[in-house]
Structure formats: C-alpha cells, structure tokens
Amino acid sequence: xxxxxxxxxxxxxxxxxxxxxxxxxxxxxxxxxxxxxxxxxxxxxxxxxxxxxxxxxxxxxxxxxxxxxxxxxxxxxxxxxxxxxxxxxxxxxxxxxxxxxxxxxxxxxxxxxxx
Amino acid sequence: xxxxxxxxxxxxxxxxxxxxxxxxxxxxxxxxxxxxxxxxxxxxxxxxxxxxxxxxxxxxxxxxxxxxxxxxxxxxxxxxxxxxxxxxxxxxxxxxxxxxxxxxxxxxxxxxxxx
Amino acid sequence: xxxxxxxxxxxxxxxxxxxxxxxxxxxxxxxxxxxxxxxxxxxxxxxxxxxxxxxxxxxxxxxxxxxxxxxxxxxxxxxxxxxxxxxxxxxxxxxxxxxxxxxxxxxxxxxxxxx
Amino acid sequence: xxxxxxxxxxxxxxxxxxxxxxxxxxxxxxxxxxxxxxxxxxxxxxxxxxxxxxxxxxxxxxxxxxxxxxxxxxxxxxxxxxxxxxxxxxxxxxxxxxxxxxxxxxxxxxxxxxx
Numbered sequence: 222x223x224x225x226x227x228x229x230x231x232x233x234x235x236x237x238x239x240x241x242x243x244x245x246x247x248x249x250x251x252x253x254x255x256x257x258x259x260x261x262x263x264x265x266x267x268x269x270x271x272x273x274x275x276x277x278x279x280x281x282x283x284x285x286x287x288x289x290x291x292x293x294x295x296x297x298x299x300x301x302x303x304x305x306x307x308x309x310x311x312x313x314x315x316x317x318x319x320x321x322x323x324x325x326x327x328x329x330x331x332x333x334x335x336x
Numbered sequence: 337x338x339x340x341x342x343x344x345x346x347x348x349x350x351x352x353x354x355x356x357x358x359x360x361x362x363x364x365x366x367x368x369x370x371x372x373x374x375x376x377x378x379x380x381x382x383x384x385x386x387x388x389x390x391x392x393x394x395x396x397x398x399x400x401x402x403x404x405x406x407x408x409x410x411x412x413x414x415x416x417x418x419x420x421x422x423x424x425x426x427x428x429x430x431x432x433x434x435x436x437x438x439x440x441x442x443x444x445x446x447x448x449x450x451x
Numbered sequence: 452x453x454x455x456x457x458x459x460x461x462x463x464x465x466x467x468x469x470x471x472x473x474x475x476x477x478x479x480x481x482x483x484x485x486x487x488x489x490x491x492x493x494x495x496x497x498x499x500x501x502x503x504x505x506x507x508x509x510x511x512x513x514x515x516x517x518x519x520x521x522x523x524x525x526x527x528x529x530x531x532x533x534x535x536x537x538x539x540x541x542x543x544x545x546x547x548x549x550x551x552x553x554x555x556x557x558x559x560x561x562x563x564x565x566x
Numbered sequence: 567x568x569x570x571x572x573x574x575x576x577x578x579x580x581x582x583x584x585x586x587x588x589x590x591x592x593x594x595x596x597x598x599x600x601x602x603x604x605x606x607x608x609x610x611x612x613x614x615x616x617x618x619x620x621x622x623x624x625x626x627x628x629x630x631x632x633x634x635x636x637x638x639x640x641x642x643x644x645x646x647x648x649x650x651x652x653x654x655x656x657x658x659x660x661x662x663x664x665x666x667x668x669x670x671x672x673x674x675x676x677x678x679x680x681x
Contacts, residue, residue, distance in 0.1 A: 224348060224420075227428035229339035239435050242444040244451035248501050251392050251405070252384035256496055258412060259377040259604055263493030266374050266486055269367035271478050273619070277366050281423065290366070291425045294416060295434035297373060298427060301412060305339075308396065310406045312413060313342035319410035320354050329357040336359035363616050371611055374489055378608030381601055386593050388504070454578060454650075457658035459569035469665050472674040474681035481622050481635070482614040488642060489607040496604050499597035507596050511653065520596070521655045524646060525664035527603060528657060531642060535569075538626065540636045542643060543572035549640035550584050559587040566589035 229302075229312045236302040246307075254304040258297055265293035344417075344427045351417045361422075369419040373412055380408035459532075459542045466532045476537075484534040488527055495523035574647075574657045581647045591652075599649040603642055610638035 240246055268290050269277050280286050305312050355361055383405050384392050395401050420427050470476055498520050499507050510516050535542050585591055613635050614622050625631050650657050 224344035224426050224428050226343060228341060228343050229347070232344070232428060232431055233339060235432060235435060239438065243442060243447040245447070247451065250389040251396060252381075252387065252389055253501060255377070255381040255384055256500055256601060256604075259374065259381050259601075259608075260493045260497050260500060262370070262374040262377040262412075263490045263604075266367075266370040267490050269370055270486055270490060271483060272367065274365040274367055281366060287423065287425070290423065291430040292434055294419060294425060294427070295430040297377075297412070297416060298431050299434065301409060301416075302431075304409060308402065308405065310402070310409060311339050312409070313339050313347060315406040315410040316347055316413050316417075317350060319407055319414065320350060323354065327358060332358040332360070336362065368616060371486060371489075371615055374486075374493075375608045375612050375615060378489075378605045382605050385601055385605060386598060454574035454656050454658050456573060458571060458573050459577070462574070462658060462661055463569060465662060465665060469668065473672060473677040475677070477681065480619040481626060482611075482617065482619055485607070485611040485614055489604065489611050492600070492604040492607040492642075496597075496600040499600055502597065504595040504597055511596060517653065517655075520653065521660040522664055524649060524655060524657070525660040527607070527642070527646060528661050529664065531639060531646075532661075534639060538632065538635065540632070540639060541569050542639070543569050543577060545636040545640040546577055546643050546647075547580060549637055549644065550580060553584065557588060562588040562590070566592065 232298075233302050233306055233312075236299055237306050240303060240306075249303050249307055251304060251307060254300050254307065257300045258304070261293065261296035261300060265290065265297060268293060347413075348417050348421055348427075351414055352421050355418060355421075364418050364422055366419060366422060369415050369422065372415040373419070376408065376411040376415060380405065380412060383408060462528075463532050463536055463542075466529055467536050470533060470536075479533050479537055481534060481537060484530050484537065487530045488534070491523065491526035491530060495520065495527060498523060577643075578647050578651055578657075581644055582651050585648060585651075594648050594652055596649060596652060599645050599652065602645045603649070606638065606641040606645060610635065610642060613638060 240249060268286075272280060281290065302312070304310075355364060383401075387395060396405065417427070419425075470479060498516075502510060511520065532542070534540070585594060613631075617625060626635065647657070649655070
C-alpha cells in the first residue's frame with residue numbers, strides 16, 4: 222500500500238482491528254491517547270535533540286536513521302488514528318477545515334513577503 | 337471530503353500547497369516539525385489535563401468541546417503530514433509496517449487474556 | 452543533602468560543573484534544553500500512560516517504581532537548572548513571582564468553593 | 567529571595583500552601599501533574615519553535631521575551647515541586663544521585679574529547 226491509494230478510513234480500520242484484537246479499547250480513552258500522542262511525539266523529537274538542522278539533514282541520509290524516524294512518526298499516527306476512532310472524528314474534514322481557517326488567518330501574499 | 341474517499345496523498349498535497357504558498361518550507365525542518373508536533377500534542381493533552389476519564393467522556397458530548405479537540409488533532413496531523421512531505425516518508429507504509437511488527441511483539445491471544 | 456538545606460544555587464552549581472566537565476555547554480542552547488525538558492517530561496508521563504489515578508497510587512507504593520519516577524523527575528530538573536544557568540534566570544524569583552501573580556488570578560476563597 | 571539563599575524546601579512549602587489554599591490537592595495526582603509538566607514544557611519549547619539557536623540568542627536579549635521564558639520555566643518548576651510534595655520525593659537527593667550515576671555513564675575525559 223502507498224499513500225496514493227490508501228484512504229484515511231483504510232488506516233483507521235486497520236488500527237481499530239489491531240486494538241480490538243487485544244481488547245485494548247478500555248485503555249484507549251481520549252486522555253490516555255492524548256498522553257500517548259505526546260509521549261510518542263517526544264520520542265520523535267528525541268531523534269533530533271542535540272542536532273542542528275544541518276546535522277539532522279546529514280543524519281537523515283542514513284537509511285537506518287530515516288527508518289527509525291519514520292517508525293516514531295508511525296507511532297504518533299497510530300495513536301492519533303485510534304483517537305479519531307474513539308471520538309468518531311473525521312480526520313480529513315478536521316485537517317482540511319483547519320487548513321481553510323488558516324488560509325484566512327495567514328494570508329499567503331502577506332506571509333510570503335515576510336518569509 | 338471524508339476519510340472514506342480521502343487518501344493520505346490527498347491530504348499531503350493539500351498541506352504541501354499551504355506551506356509552499358507561504359514560502360514556509362525553510363522553517364519546516366525535521367527538527368522544527370518534530371518540536372511542533374510535540375507542542376501541538378501538548379495542546380491536545382491540555383484539553384484533558386484535570387479531567388478523569390469519566391469527566392472527559394461527559395465533556396466530549398458537548399459539540400463545541402469535541403470540535404476544539406478535533407482542531408487540536410488536526411494541528412498534530414498537519415505537522416506530521418508536513419514532516420512526511422519533508423522526509424518523503426510514505427505514511428501508509430510506515431503505519432502498516434509498524435502495526436505488522438507490533439502483531440509479533442504483542443500476540444493478540446496473549447494480550448486479550450491479560451486485558 | 453536534603454531539600455531542607457540545599458539551595459537552588461547549590462544544585463545549579465553542581466549541574467554547571469557536570470556540564471562544563473564534558474564541554475557540553477555548546478549543546479545546551481535554550482532551544483535544545485527546552486526540547487530536552489519536553490522529552491524528559493514525556494518519559495515521566497510514560498510511567499503513568501495507561502494507569503488510572505488509583506492504579507498509579509498502588510504502583511507508587513512499590514519502592515522501585517517510585518525510584519524510577521524520581522529519576523525521571525531528576526532528569527527534568529537537571530535540564531531546567533541548566534537552562535536557568537544558560538539564561539542566568541533566578542529560579543526562586545521566577546517561581547515565587549509566578550505564584551504571587553497566580554494568587555491574583557485564582558483567588559483562594561473563590562477556588563476553594565469551586566473545588 | 568534569590569537562589570543563593572532559597573532552599574528546595576522553601577519553594578516546596580510555598581507551592582504546597584498555594585495548592586492547599588485552593589483545595590487543589592485532589593487534582594494534583596501524579597498522572598495529572600506529569601501531564602501538566604509535559605504541557606508546560608511544550609509551552610516553553612513553543613517560545614523557540616521556529617528559531618535557530620542564533621535567532622533565539624538574539625530574541626533572549628529582549629527583556630520581555632526573557633521574562634516570558636522565565637515564566638514558562640516557573641510553570642514547569644511549580645508542577646515538578648508539587649509532584650515532589652505529592653510523592654514525598656527529595657528533589658536534591660534525586661538530582662544529585664542522578665548526576666552521580668551520570669558521572670559513571672559519561673566519563674568526563676572521554677566526553678570532553680568527543681565534544
């Protein structure tokens with residue numbers, strides 16, 4: 222599977238099956254999942270803890286290090302998708318809605334000039 | 337759009353356009369994005385900071401509070417998708433690969449009995 | 452040493468010596484230290500990730516688990532003290548000043564009634 | 567008060583009084599406090615979210631920005647001290663013990679050569 226043909230619903234179903242097969246829904250409360258997202262996000266950040274942007278760019282040319290970063294990203298995604306399942310939140314609507322509101326808050330012309 | 341017909345690539349393209357329109361790629365380094373994911377994850381967690389699981393469940397029946405939580409989730413997703421773009425990581429592969437490895441680490445039969 | 456006779460300056464000096472002996476000041480930038488504080492805070496939170504408040508209280512009666520939590524707390528403190536050294540911030544003044552401002556924001560009488 | 571003459575116990579008592587005056591001990595469970603530490607740590611990190619180390623150094627010459635950073639640091643300290651109170655953990659012992667163990671893990675001679 223690749224991102225071109227995988228829907229958000231595909232990933233959500235796969236996460237839901239994984240959780241249900243272990244009877245873990247009881248632990249996947251919104252508060253625990255939010256804590257878990259923060260915990261995994263910190264593990265992702267840890268990969269870059271002492272690196273400058275330049276050093277990080279070099280490190281990420283190493284296949285193994287990139288794979289490790291991708292795995293930390295996956296952990297954050299999995300808990301986010303589980304939270305979407307728990308709360309019955311449509312991820313695409315939430316993401317596209319937020320980007321639309323941000324279009325208004327950060328007018329492209331103005332910010333391109335500043336950047 | 338809804339999760340049933342939105343692919344990961346659809347969302348990634350939309351995020352990439354938003355960033356590019358503002359010339360923000362220069363700020364979206366892996367380290368800054370990882371920090372941003374952690375920051376937004378903490379804002380999500382803040383919604384449940386002082387609540388028990390039971391109080392959180394009640395709070396989330398309020399449409400406005402649920403929408404606020406969905407918006408915090410969107411913020412985390414947006415930075416994660418931007419990081420996937422920056423690193424050219426396939427999100428679906430990373431998520432499904434991680435779930436597969438976790439199938440081995442957490443055998444369903446054994447964990448269902450424990451849970 | 453114990454908290455009754457150890458000053459903030461005592462701990463700050465000890466942290467500064469540890470860092471200087473390894474020539475690590477170059478890595479201890481405000482941004483890296485803030486990221487490190489967030490990373491260690493997440494490791495502390497991880498100790499309670501799937502526990503209810505009641506389960507956490509039981510777990511913490513175990514000496515070894517309490518010691519592990521204290522060690523995660525120490526990690527957060529050490530980076531905070533290093534940041535105070537880097538920025539030449541007086542911790543006591545910052546803490547007491549913040550508590551004083553919070554006295555005004557959260558009048559004790561009113562909040563005791565609510566709680 | 568300044569760090570030279572303020573003990574950890576002084577700050578801990580002041581935090582304990584603030585909490586007790588509002589009947590907030592009930593909310594200050596180890597899990598909630600750990601989440602709060604992570605949340606405040608992320609607010610501290612947010613101050614440096616898009617800055618390079620060089621830009622952060624310039625920003626921190628601004629008195630107001632430095633004061634804002636010190637206030638975020640105070641928030642993390644306050645929750646850490648409240649957790650120390652809740653768990654009856656001696657902060658000085660935890661910090662000095664951890665530094666001593668780290669002396670062994672990171673021999674100064676070796677790391678100075680590497681740095």
